[in-house]
Amino acid sequence: MSDVLLETFEDGIATLTMNRPEARNAFTREMMDGLSEKLTRLAKDGSVRAVVLTGAGGAFCAGGDVKGFAANAGAKVNIDERIQDLRERMEVSRLLHEMPKPTLAVIPGPAAGAGFSLAMACDMRIAADDAKITTAFSKVGLSGDFGGTYFLTKLLGEAKAKELYFTADVILGKEAEAIGMVNKSVPADELPAAAAAMAKRLAELPTIAIGYMKKNINTASEGTLSEVLDWEAHQMIRSFETEDHQGAAVAFVEKRAPEFKGR
Numbered sequence: 001m002s003d004v005l006l007e008t009f010e011d012g013i014a015t016l017t018m019n020r021p022e023a024r025n026a027f028t029r030e031m032m033d034g035l036s037e038k039l040t041r042l043a044k045d046g047s048v049r050a051v052v053l054t055g056a057g058g059a060f061c062a063g064g065d066v067k068g069f070a071a072n073a074g075a076k077v078n079i080d081e082r083i084q085d086l087r088e089r090m091e092v093s094r095l096l097h098e099m100p101k102p103t104l105a106v107i108p109g110p111a112a113g114a115g116f117s118l119a120m121a122c123d124m125r126i127a128a129d130d131a132k133i134t135t136a137f138s139k140v141g142l143s144g145d146f147g148g149t150y151f152l153t154k155l156l157g158e159a160k161a162k163e164l165y166f167t168a169d170v171i172l173g174k175e176a177e178a179i180g181m182v183n184k185s186v187p188a189d190e191l192p193a194a195a196a197a198m199a200k201r202l203a204e205l206p207t208i209a210i211g212y213m214k215k216n217i218n219t220a221s222e223g224t225l226s227e228v229l230d231w232e233a234h235q236m237i238r239s240f241e242t243e244d245h246q247g248a249a250v251a252f253v254e255k256r257a258p259e260f261k262g263r
Helices: 029-044 066-072 079-089 092-099 114-121 149-155 160-168 173-177 188-203 205-224 223-238 243-253
Strands: 003-008 011-017 050-055 103-107 126-127 131-132 184-186
Touching: 003 029, 011 029, 011 188, 050 114, 050 188, 079 092, 092 114, 092 205, 103 114, 103 188, 114 131, 114 149, 126 188, 131 188, 149 160, 173 184, 173 205, 184 188, 205 223, 205 243
Parallel strands: 011 050, 050 103, 103 126, 126 184
Antiparallel strands: 003 011
């Protein structure tokens, strides 16, 4: 793997950095394959307590390579093969959304197209208040991929999602916070510290229980009340068996702060 996707690990936090700053971190096949491999591995790694996705050079991710799209315009292709290939690559969004660890998108600058979709796939988002965020697809005559329509509709509702997809308007990080698209926005020079603090807080939570909560909330947004009650009962009883719960119960009785270990 070359340096188009960087991975670091510290204090339970795995950080994946898309690293093509000269192209605002636009996707390459190598980058997408790397994300899929790394997210699959990190989801299973018990030492990982939180996953951060970000971009290098002041951008998050500009999405697909539009110059490449233009160069290939009119070329004969096998439609079914292209659909299958794209669907496989789009598993990255499912991994971010479903992995049993909290995922955080740190958006220092432009997030557009499929890059926008990956940010929306994460559990939480923090952005620079001047970061430019856009669905972008309609500007190049495309309908959208990597789950963006799904996540944005869940976050903002059908009418607002349609507005932002149809118009491809650019909104700033502070506007994204105001409408609930991102959890928090801060001045650009404060983003590294604020993002690190948010990631640290996520990594210090009871990881197993957080994974269960994530499954419950995902089910709540997609399923029936009965399905949610079933999952809540299942996950709650399993939570009782974790070291994190048992230690926290003792800490509560002893009137001290719990220390979660992710076990």
